[in-house]
Amino acid sequence: MTEAPSVAVAIRDVLLTAEPFEKVMAARKTVRAWRQGRLAWRFDVPMPDRPAWPDRPELLPPNRMPKRGRAGSERARIALLHALAHIEFVAIDLAFDMAGRFGGEYPRAFVDDWLSVAGDEAMHFALLDRRLRALGSGYGALPAHAGLWEAAEATAHDALARLAVVPMVLEARGLDVTPATVARVLDAGDHATAAILNRIYTDEIRHVGIGTRWFESGCSIACQVPQPHWQYLVSTYFRGKLKPPFNDSARQTAGLTREYYQALAQ
Template sequence: MRSVAQAVRDVLLTAEPIAKVKAARRVARDWRLGRLAHVFDVAMPDRPASPAQPELLPPNRMPKRGRGSAHGRIALIHALAHIEFVAVDLAFDMAGRFGGAFDRAFTDDWLKVGADEAMHFALLDRRLRQLGSRYGAMPAHGGLWEAAEATAHDVAGRLAVVPMVLEARGLDVTPMTIERFEAAGDMATGRILRRIFNDEIVHVAAGTRWFESCCAAKGFAPETEWRALLKRYFGGSIKPPFNDSARQSAGLTREYYAPLAT
């Protein structure tokens, strides 16, 4: 039987977006159906394969999106699609890189997250095509893998930064983004973003639950350890406004982030 690590590595090394989506969903299904062995016999790549497009730029070189215009809304959908595309790799790398240190439930959770992210990307890519564009038609943020590189050796650090900071930020900003699209009459994009928002709560909850499990195993206070890990691995700041109710639903209480809010 093929190992889950081999299957995950294949997803990470698939560059073409639609092929990656199909591979991610197939691996998650095969794992769920017992077709992959809980064996971690190959190393994960340092970086996943990237498609030829979009061009990846540092944040300070990203073009400004025109707020309120149709082009600006398409550019925002493209940016969100890119976040979801990278999130596929982040979730699969989480499973493949760290899954051997945990029971099967860890792999269950992160392959499910990866399949969700693949579905989110597919929905946003289809919406771009409906609007006359496509994923890859615009430049994209080139720094989204940096958090994975910084935490490649530290599962608690990865959990602290990726689901509990980066994805939790989506809980804060997505409701306002939905309002923006719906105010412009784009109810179809609004429906996609509502689905993504509900899934994000589940993803942040998985990250918080596994982070707290890591802390319990070492006798650490999770809120204190989370702040220490962010100081070590996360270069940004934790900024309000916060969607406290959504974060609370995910187990990410104010005791974690309120002391760091700037």
């Protein structure tokens, strides 16, 4: 009987797919194959240090990113959607890398969860790119932030550090800013974009919850108290600052209580 291909090989293939449409299709295929039991829970290949990405968009440091333009204008909304699409595109790779790099350190349910997150991120990117195209643009038409993979590189050696920084800092930040962004988009009369952002917001509460739950599980195994260990890891591996205001309600729903982040807030 032929042995099933490993989930690690399938994940690596997604990470090494550069073209956005093909990456989304590869992501969906891998998530579906895992759910159907056609991939073995085996980690027999290393993950790449960096995923494959397309030639466009041009990646720029934050201080060289162009301004988005007048709030409420179509140009500003296209710039916003493009920035969000890039975040979701990189988030596909972050979720797959989480499963492929650290899946062997946790129970099988860890891979279940992070591949489900990866499937959500692929869907989010597809929705945002479709909306961009409806507005006469598309992913790759504008420059994008170059630093989104830095957190993955800094935490490639430590699953708890990765969990602390990516879902519990970076994705949690989306919970803080999305409601105000939705309000601005609605003020401009763009209900289609608002619906997409609300869908992403709902999914991201679940993603932060998954990250927090696995972080606490890992801390239990490592005999660490979660909140102070999270603060240590964030102080060590996150290059930015935790800035209020925080969406305490959404964070609380995800299990990310104020005891985690209040001491580091600036």
